[in-house]
Amino acid sequence: MSGRYEIRFSGSGGQGLILAGVIFAEAAAIYDGINAVQSQSYGPEARGGASKSEVILSDGAIDFPKATSIDLMLALTQEACAKYCKDVKEGGTLLVDEDFVHDVPAGDYNVIRLPIIRTASEAVGKAFVANIVAIGAIAAITGRVSREAVEKAVLSRVPKGTEELNRKALSAGYELVERRTV
């Protein structure tokens, strides 16, 4: 990879977006040797329903660790999409859940619609792994972090006994993107 790359995970509280950011940052940094910062900011709106976490990747040092020009933003809910999509940069990518985000504001970014939550519920059997399905999809779209690194990071962070479920969720996320681009 080259240069700075900013990813934002957004949706509602309880969808595991902080964990998704931590896993993505650890995949990049611990297993692939890329510098990473993972963060979440809570302002006056912290009691609201929309929630976000961010990851910045870079080959070099990350002097300013706040995301200001998002390369890829995930939105799992309509509210999060409306609230946060303004920070996606020109030519960036807005990845939305196709069942839960119907109204995507116009902007100079590419929009990708995938059934992330439905895939977690139906193909994997547990809606709460939607965050891991999303990680697989984002890793496939960006190509910034190796699949081996992502899988190691997922398995090191999920609760014991849920490894197979999460491995399946990750694969399902990759497949959503691979199938789409064939």
Next chain:
Amino acid sequence: MSGRYEIRFSGSGGQGLILAGVIFAEAAAIYDGINAVQSQSYGPEARGGASKSEVILSDGAIDFPKATSIDLMLALTQEACAKYCKDVKEGGTLLVDEDFVHDVPAGDYNVIRLPIIRTASEAVGKAFVANIVAIGAIAAITGRVSREAVEKAVLSRVPKGTEELNRKALSAGYELVERRTV
């Protein structure tokens, strides 16, 4: 509270330091209405044994979200203490585990030694709640976030079925500080 306040949680991977940061930030922001940023940076040293996460609290907007002048740093291991204590500001506080950190580098900061891990193991019965004991101690030392907010944040983030254990760990952390200052 007033002004900016920077907290660093350090120790080794697997001690739950990211979760500690997330809980502290959520206590401040979601339950007490204080602005907060929680983050971790992974650089070339990410494969090493020392691990850290940070929280910045402020009444105002947090424009620069990187900790540069630490008000309070927790070190649960000798390695983390040696690696990270240089960023504690003059007059700041270095809180170390008294059984696992024996050699505290000299500096213009206050040193507080508490048996955090031993309290988790012996008083609560599970070493893995040392991060929650530490949250209680730090909340008591700083006085920046209300106890009610901290308890709500802990209970909203720990796994179902472990609420009582974690509530006990949090109380034990507060008591370590309260007993010390009587």
